[in-house]
Amino acid sequence: MSKKAHTPGPWLVEPHGKTYALYSRRDDRYHGLRLVNLDDGDHNFEANARLIAAAPDMLEALKQARGWLQGWASAEREIAIIDAALSKATGGAS
Numbered sequence: 001m002s003k004k005a006h007t008p009g010p011w012l013v014e015p016h017g018k019t020y021a022l023y024s025r026r027d028d029r030y031h032g033l034r035l036v037n038l039d040d041g042d043h044n045f046e047a048n049a050r051l052i053a054a055a056p057d058m059l060e061a062l063k064q065a066r067g068w069l070q071g072w073a074s075a076e077r078e079i080a081i082i083d084a085a086l087s088k089a090t091g092g093a094s
Helices: 045-069 073-090
Strands: 012-016 019-026 029-036
Touching: 012 045, 019 045, 045 073
Parallel strands: none
Antiparallel strands: 012 019, 019 029
């Protein structure tokens, strides 16, 4: 999986009133997005922002875990789960 289809981390989360800024800084430039909470009763909004910020790290961890499990006959189910998650995260890019 060599094609990068996301802004690499580390990503940071900063609350700004009812919004959260998620950004990564590299090459003296900020890359990111702002999530807006429309105050619809979603009490998971901050947790969702932090999950998005952690996504690049989790993607890399899944790639490493897949490599470690490769070749273990008893890990076929786990590898299939990891492959499905990687495909979902990368849009099927390999």
